[in-house]
Amino acid sequence: MPKKDALAALYLCMARIRAFENAAEILSQGGVSAYNKTADGSAKVRGPLHLSTGQEGVAAGVCAHLTPRDYLTSTHRGHGHTLAKGADLGRMMCELYGKATGFNGGKGGSMHIADFSVGMLGANGVVAAGLPIAVGAAHAQKLQGRSDITVCFFGDGATNRGPFLEALNWAQVHQLPVLFVCEDNRWSATTASGPMIAGPGASARSESLGIAAHLVDGNDVWAVHEKAAELVQTVRSGHGPRLLHALTYRVKGHVSVDLAAYRDPREVEAALKNDPIQNARRALLALGSSDAACDQMDQQAQAEVQSAMQSADQAPWPSVSAAYTDIQTTGAGQWF
Amino acid sequence: MVLNTMSYSQAAVLAVQREMEADERVVVMGEDVGRGGIFGQYKGLQQTFGTHRIIDTPISEAAIMGGGVGMALAGMRPVVEMRVVDFTLCGMDEIINQAAKNRYMFGGQGRVPLVARMPIGIWDASAAQHSQSLEAWFAHIPGLVVVCPGSVQDNYSLLRAAMQCGDPVVYMEHKTLWGLEGPVDESVQVPLGQAAVLRAGDRLTMVSWSRQMQVCQVACDQLAALGIQVELIDLRTLWPWDRDTVLKSAAKTGHLLVVHEAIQAAGFGAEIAATVAETLGVRVKRLGAPRIPVGYAPVLEAVARVSAEQIVAAAQNCLKPVTQ
Numbered sequence: 001m002p003k004k005d006a007l008a009a010l011y012l013c014m015a016r017i018r019a020f021e022n023a024a025e026i027l028s029q030g031g032v033s034a035y036n037k038t039a040d041g042s043a044k045v046r047g048p049l050h051l052s053t054g055q056e057g058v059a060a061g062v063c064a065h066l067t068p069r070d071y072l073t074s075t076h077r078g079h080g081h082t083l084a085k086g087a088d089l090g091r092m093m094c095e096l097y098g099k100a101t102g103f104n105g106g107k108g109g110s111m112h113i114a115d116f117s118v119g120m121l122g123a124n125g126v127v128a129a130g131l132p133i134a135v136g137a138a139h140a141q142k143l144q145g146r147s148d149i150t151v152c153f154f155g156d157g158a159t160n161r162g163p164f165l166e167a168l169n170w171a172q173v174h175q176l177p178v179l180f181v182c183e184d185n186r187w188s189a190t191t192a193s194g195p196m197i198a199g200p201g202a203s204a205r206s207e208s209l210g211i212a213a214h215l216v217d218g219n220d221v222w223a224v225h226e227k228a229a230e231l232v233q234t235v236r237s238g239h240g241p242r243l244l245h246a247l248t249y250r251v252k253g254h255v256s257v258d259l260a261a262y263r264d265p266r267e268v269e270a271a272l273k274n275d276p277i278q279n280a281r282r283a284l285l286a287l288g289s290s291d292a293a294c295d296q297m298d299q300q301a302q303a304e305v306q307s308a309m310q311s312a313d314q315a316p317w318p319s320v321s322a323a324y325t326d327i328q329t330t331g332a333g334q335w336f
Numbered sequence: 337m338v339l340n341t342m343s344y345s346q347a348a349v350l351a352v353q354r355e356m357e358a359d360e361r362v363v364v365m366g367e368d369v370g371r372g373g374i375f376g377q378y379k380g381l382q383q384t385f386g387t388h389r390i391i392d393t394p395i396s397e398a399a400i401m402g403g404g405v406g407m408a409l410a411g412m413r414p415v416v417e418m419r420v421v422d423f424t425l426c427g428m429d430e431i432i433n434q435a436a437k438n439r440y441m442f443g444g445q446g447r448v449p450l451v452a453r454m455p456i457g458i459w460d461a462s463a464a465q466h467s468q469s470l471e472a473w474f475a476h477i478p479g480l481v482v483v484c485p486g487s488v489q490d491n492y493s494l495l496r497a498a499m500q501c502g503d504p505v506v507y508m509e510h511k512t513l514w515g516l517e518g519p520v521d522e523s524v525q526v527p528l529g530q531a532a533v534l535r536a537g538d539r540l541t542m543v544s545w546s547r548q549m550q551v552c553q554v555a556c557d558q559l560a561a562l563g564i565q566v567e568l569i570d571l572r573t574l575w576p577w578d579r580d581t582v583l584k585s586a587a588k589t590g591h592l593l594v595v596h597e598a599i600q601a602a603g604f605g606a607e608i609a610a611t612v613a614e615t616l617g618v619r620v621k622r623l624g625a626p627r628i629p630v631g632y633a634p635v636l637e638a639v640a641r642v643s644a645e646q647i648v649a650a651a652q653n654c655l656k657p658v659t660q
Contacts, residue, residue: 071410104443116445121409126433132402133434139403140410143363143388150406163430166399173394326444328503330481330528331576 003222004287010064010221011280012297014056017080018277019301020089021051023309024079024096024110025256032257044312045096049110052080054219054251057276058183059084061224062151062244065232068118071137071150073130075183076111077250078123081153087115093308099315106318107326128158131167131180138171138178138241149177149235157188159202165209168241172211175240179231180206182243183218185250190262206243218248219276222283249274337521345514347488348377351495352415354522356385359413362499365391365400366417366453374419375455375514401427404450405434413499414450421454421470421508435504436479451498451505456484457547457597458641459511464629467511467640469546469598474506475575475607481505481528482574486549488518490572493526501528510547531578533585537565540651541585543608544595545571548642552595555647566651574604579611586612592620593654595647600624621654623647 031043063084095102114122134152182202203213249271253260370392372379382390404416498505594605609620
């Protein structure tokens with residue numbers, strides 16, 4: 001595919017994530033009980049909503065190289081990863097509403113968004129929990145003799161948890177087909193990551209275990225795309241795990257109700273000037289594309305989100321009896 | 337019917353072997369499993385099935401348990417080894433938040449058919465971090481099946497049933513039962529969730545599981561000598577537990593005593609006692625360990641054990657008329 005077309009596809013992917021999350025943020029206003037506020041039961045999207053605004057380049061650039069047979073594990077900030085992996089935007093919005101037509105039948109919501117049909121094995125409410133699961137999935141792929149791989153997204157904060165070390169060690173010991181992707185957004189919940197991470201961070205920790213790590217500008221979607229192409233190919237060819245350390249920035253607070261007033265406004269201002277979507281638009285224009293063509297992609301993304309909201313509005317709630325299903329087959333049912 | 341006498345650990349090896357022969361998706365992952373496991377419960381299996389199916393792992397409980405979740409989601413049927421239940425605490429997020437919740441949280445998109453083997457119980461002179469009975473913790477968590485086999489035959493049959501189960505199973509062998517010898521009939525199938533009535537009686541229903549069954553048998557002999565015929569039930573599976581068998585027996589005898597090696601406070605005996613009391617209104621009593629860590633010195637360790645004498649006394653106490 002010519003670079004212009006490939007970049008346009010990445011732009012549309014990022015625009016879709018941005019439009020989805022912007023809408024979800026508005027829909028979630030008042031929907032969380034935190035910071036001395038009680039949740040407003042009428043909010044359409046309720047509960048903690050962790051936005052990936054500003055990080056879209058990493059999801060789009062990496063997932064462009066994956067097939068539905070490849071697996072993906074995600075973090076609590078998983079909307080972008082899920083959409084980039086090819087999940088249906090409409091069903092995802094239904095899940096955020098908690099409707100029966102959502103991917104998880106209303107049992108998971110934003111924090112547990114998943115679409116197993118495209119290999120997306122789930123967002124996760126526990127930091128670093130996706131790493132061992134990814135390693136197990138990759139181990140299965142190797143045992144099954146498949147050419148598929150597993151991609152594992154995690155944040156810089158996760159590198160301080162034990163499962164990060166355990167999973168990387170395991171992957172290297174068994175030479176598993178897994179690509180670890182650190183989305184280094186510089187914040188661990190509401191604390192700056194820098195002072196909390198001893199040493200140089202994810203890349204150095206990975207290299208210390210013999211897993212080659214590659215640093216990339218996460219806000220340059222084409223740079224991510226190119227580096228990920230190389231690493232996905234390496235991992236797919238059976239050369240063991242690799243780590244992609246993508247430097248990006250979390251524009252919003254930790255969770256939708258967090259206005260992130262604790263941050264230096266100059267830091268956010270600088271990040272906004274380095275927005276991955278605007279960077280991609282400039283690159284597209286330099287390749288001969290037009291503002292109108294980019295605007296059209298923005299409008300397409302908006303239209304998809306509008307349509308998703310309408311269908312989610314009309315979709316049914318889960319039946320009360322669904323609270324008792326999907327728990328376990330053995331010993332399932334109502335126990336009081 | 338072919339009866340072979342073997343040990344509790346050999347019965348476990350045979351069960352894993354049969355399932356691995358029948359289903360190539362079954363793999364074992366854990367520390368030291370290639371050498372047969374620390375109790376010999378995988379002895380010889382790596383030689384038979386290779387390092388790709390009996391997988392030696394780093395000392396990484398979180399990764400073993402979490403890796404088991406990922407493997408199961410990807411279509412395998414992993415058996416994950418925790419050495420002793422006490423070490424499972426290093427992989428607790430992975431079993432409670434991930435394995436148990438996966439199916440529900442993701443709306444039934446994935447299944448986690450894994451068996452987590454975590455030996456329980458007092459291990460002679462092993463003190464506070466190698467002697468716990470934590471079965472009640474896992475019975476509390478929706479999504480998990482909890483199995484505590486107390487005989488050689490059951491360890492064969494229930495381990496096979498656990499490996500065929502589509503849900504995550506917490507499989508708890510007892511650390512001091514590995515050498516126990518008994519007959520095994522390979523054709524015997526024991527479904528998960530079914531208790532066994534080991535002795536028939538009419539005065540009192542006694543419910544227990546795992547190694548404590550042996551102590552209960554001694555106590556039941558002593559009670560029989562006193563003219564008290566006890567109906568002894570080996571629960572075998574703690575979740576789902578066989579309420580029908582327990583309730584039927586308690587309705588007949590009118591008295592229930594639950595005995596377990598685990599600490600009595602907030603133990604699983606409370607669940608059984610409460611259910612029977614709520615359903616039948618019969619006299620119930622619990623007997624478990626005091627709420628203390630297990631000490632090293634023999635005299636301290638003994639305090640944490642539930643003895644046959646205590647069981648006899650508790651049974652007699654349960655049968656006494658209620659005084660105002």
